[in-house]
Amino acid sequence: MTETWQVPGFAEVDVLGAGGFGRVVLAKHEASGQFVAIKYLRGELGSEPGVADGFRREAWLLRGVHSPHVVRLFEFVESPRGAALVMEAVPGVSLRALLAAEKTLAPESALAILKGSLLGLAAAHAAGVVHRDYKPGNVLVSREGKSKLVDFGLATLDGHSGLVAGSPSYMAPEQWAGRPGIPATDVYAATAVFFRCITGHRPFEADTTEQLRSLHERASVPLDAVPGKLRALIARGMAKDPAWRPASAEAFVAELEVVARAAYGKNWERRGWKRLATSVAALTALTPLALLATGGVAAAPVTAAGGAGTGVVAATVGKIVVAVLAVGALVAGGVWIYSRLGDAPRQAALSVTVQTATGQDSALPIMYSLQYPQVSGHADAAMQQRINDALRAPIDERLRSLRQELADPDILNMVRARGDVLKAHTTAKVLLQTAGLLSVRYDHTLDSDVLAHSSWQFPETVNLDLTTGQVTGPRDMFRSEILTAAGMDTLTARLSPHTRNGFCRTPEIGDYGGEQVSIDAADRPGGGDHVPAADIGFTATGVDFLLKWYDLGCDMATGQETLTLPYAEAEDLLRPQLLTMLGRQPPPSARPSGKMYTNARFGFSTIVPEDYAASPYEPANGDGMQYTNASLGATLTVWGANDARAAQEILSERAKETVAEGGQVTHQQADGTAYTISGYDADGQIFYERGYTGPASLAAIRWGYPRAHKADLDTPVETTVNAFHPGDLTRPH
Secondary structure, three states: OOOOOOOOOEEEEEEEEEEOOEEEEEEEEOOOOOEEEEEEEOHHHOOOHHHHHHHHHHHHHHHOOOOOOEOOEEEEEEEOOEEEEEEOOOOEEEHHHHHHHHOOOOHHHHHHHHHHHHHHHHHHHHOOEEOOOOOHHHEEEEOOOOEEEOOOOOOEEOOOOOOOOOOHHHOOHHHHOOOOOOHHHHHHHHHHHHHHHHHOOOOOOOOOHHHHHHHHHHOOOOHHHOOHHHHHHHHHHOOOOHHHOOOOHHHHHHHHHHHHHHHHOOOHHHHHHHHHHHHHHHHHOOOHHHHHHHHOOOOOOOOOOOOOOOHHHHHHHHHHHHHHHHHHHHHOOOOOEEEOOOOOOOOOOOEEEEEEEEEEOOOOOEEEEEEEEEEEOOOOHHHHHHHHHHHHHHHHHHHHHHHHHOOOHHHHHHHHHOOOOEEEEEEEEEEEEOOOEEEEEEEEEEEOOOOOOHHHOEEEEEEEEOOOOOEOOHHHHEOOOOOOHHHHHHHHHHHHHHOOOOOOEOOOEOOEOOOEOOOEHHHOOOOOOOOEOOEEEEOOOEEEEEEEOOOOOOOHHHOEEEEEEEHHHHHHHEOHHHHHHOOOOOOHHHOOOOEEEEOOOOOOEEEEOOOOEEEEEOOOOEEEEEEEEOOOOEEEEEEEEOOOOOHHHHHHHHHHHHHHOOOEEEEEEEEOOEEEEEEEOOOOOEEEEEEEEOOOOEEEEEEEEOHHHHHHHHHHHHHHHHHOEOOOOOOOO
16 A cells, blocks of 8 residues: 555545544545545555554444534545545634634634534434544534534444543543543543633643643642633533533533523524634635635535435535546456445444433422433343333332322321422432443432431442343352352451441340341341342442441441442452453452353353363354263253344243153243243253343353253353353344
């Protein structure tokens, strides 16, 4: 690939810019005279797979974004000699150039630019794309009074980390930490750029990158330099915790509109663009883009990039695409790769935004403002609804319990007699999001003179398996040997050094009491299973335990405490399947004996016991492996298949087949997208099968073995089933 390669059929007019990855030129289609901007990848970088793939990826991401506030992609062209993006040419200047000339902008002008680029971000977010590099150089301000986003070279699919890259002056705290990009990440950067527009300087400046990182992560935003009416808007947009920022660019636009109208009147946007017109026109006249005043601006082709252009201009540019194809075939001898960008990357992690339910009960003195997370972007609409129902359940239960309390006439009369109104508040915070797990902490408070007991003020955590939509409980978290009296003693000992004062003792009453409490729920009055008597959540650094000391038997004055058990101290206690969902591997000492098998085609995996002979297993539309132990007469089968049936449908079929063949079903259960069935085959052998279904494929594991060897196989069966991870079920394989 050479630097001088050009897309055939276009004449290069001038260079618009150059950087580490290549150059951007203004070009003219020779047949129609239309202008476009072409972004070329540097020749020597084309041979590097990671860079070339990134260039293709930028094209694919841009393909899904359609907005007048995003520079449009017409097509991605690739040949053995080079690669290029053919894009819309915009008559205007970058915000960076505008700031270099103006230093500061009038608040209305800065708000107008911010609004337009936020609308561009909103379109990107709606397509599942996070920009991750919003900065003045990537915002174009046009002569027509619009701001447009450019350069998605660092963009990621929503929920994916990508590189720890961006523009340090505007990077959000979570981006510095390398966490997945989310819409709120772009909101932070856009607000930081807005701060610069109205103050003339960046929000944080430092001599070293580490100092700058520390300021973004810990320092308060210097709001004294900001006009008073805009401080709340900037404080919201640059909150350290993404949960406290507007959840999306679209939500931020709504807040901006309210603030701008209140501060500068209903015609603020028109005045803002009017003040910019002269400067933008003068700066554009100094660039090659001034040619567009007479040459016209290319519109999106109907056949390219999925656009919806119509009319003569759209048809003309459609002909440009055809011309590129034809000329390319002649020049390159028919070896052109002309990508129409139809192959989507793998399913992105779900986008999570925090919503707020506000209102007042129509019949009872209850007001509420309750936050809850909501996911979007799941390939299976039914599964997404299941997940969202589980995420909203805590606030629905909160309202239900308040209404139930006021159903008591005596309590309701007391509340009304005192003129009391119950003010319920809930804040929701995402503790951790991985591809397989979502951990959310809800903090419930209540402002009331009558219902003033501390039991109405409490936190709770919901952990969701994003593969099955199931709420993950203690039995899904901890290894079976930990869910015993001895195991709970081990957990208590691990947690004790992380508490303020160790595990307390029960109050002494005469000759009773005075014993040290433990985390074992079975030790509480009334007993129960050997599970942790704590609210459990997961963070990037460890497992959070919320201990309510009074629930464990201590004095009420001891209150509650949240502590974190680092993963280094917790991994050998947790199930391998949970560690996989957390994106972690169990320590060697905690890994079950055996070898890991991962299916290359379907991506499912599990532990396989030692000394089992392997042979291919080929179900209809699928692929798998069968392992046998002749001395035990045991068979382990694992497989995936392109099968979109629901779990309940597959379960019913399995049960009918078993009975029809002379076997017996002793247990069957379908939980959303997972099913379990066990019993006896016609020959009297025990069988156990667990399967996971998705919108396009399934993965399953099945054991079969003689009753005589049940005791020998209980542990291997449990180990392999618990270690089984179904992989990606959102697409066919």
